[in-house]
Amino acid sequence: MTTASASDALALTASSFLRENLEHAQRACITSSFQAEDVAVLHMVLQHQPQIPVIFLETGYHFPETLAYRDRIAAEWNLNLVNVEAEQSVAEQESQFGILNQTAPDRCCGLRKVEPLFRALGAYTTWVTGLRRQQSKSRANLQPHEFFTLPTGKILAKLSPLTEWTTRDVWQYAEQHSIPLLPLYEQGYTSIGCAPCTSLPFDENDPRSGRWSGRKLECGIHLQAH
Secondary structure, three states: OOHHHHHHHHHHHHHHHHHHHHOOOOOEEEEOOOOHHHHHHHHHHHOOOOOOEEEEEOOOOEOHHHHHHHHHHHHHOOOEEEEEOOOOOHHHHHHHHOOHHHHOHHHHHHHHHHHHHHHHHOOOOEEEOOOOHHHOHHHOOOOOEEEEEOOOOOEEEEEOOOOOOOHHHHHHHHHHOOOOOOHHHHHOOOOOOEHHHEOOOOOOOOOOOOEHHHOOOOOOOOOOOO
């Protein structure tokens, strides 16, 4: 099988998976950081549910390039964009707790990403993500269809159709469909989150090695409540 046909087969499988699982989903949403895999899966999802809510975590710490790109894609694709914010503004949080992304990054992620997202997800029954196993060793056991329990006890169907995709697969899909990607990739970034906690990768074999200065692997939004 040629590279192109293999890529087409992956895309067909992922799209079929989405169609089957979204067809009877009562209230579905998709989260997007507007990184390459998130935009690729969003492109697929829109073919089945053009007005699906697209949840973006507006932490107040994003790169200007990320926000500009989000707005560009939202306009060009006519997205039903839902910007989810923390209860406190950045200024209020820093006034009360100091610069948590420097002193306690887990706490900062909890306040600005995890808690706001889990509140927002309470309105849905199905959650689509762009997660891939290759992204991190913490995602090595990721399954395309999982059940995710929120702190309230509510259980969501969590769909990750790109589970087995490589970075190359994602970029090939974007190229084949003429999807522009976040310009920060051109500067050498391989995993992009909030600006204070994102740097160029220091391990070429670990695309997430530039996140949180290597102090942790996950912000917490994909970790089950216990």
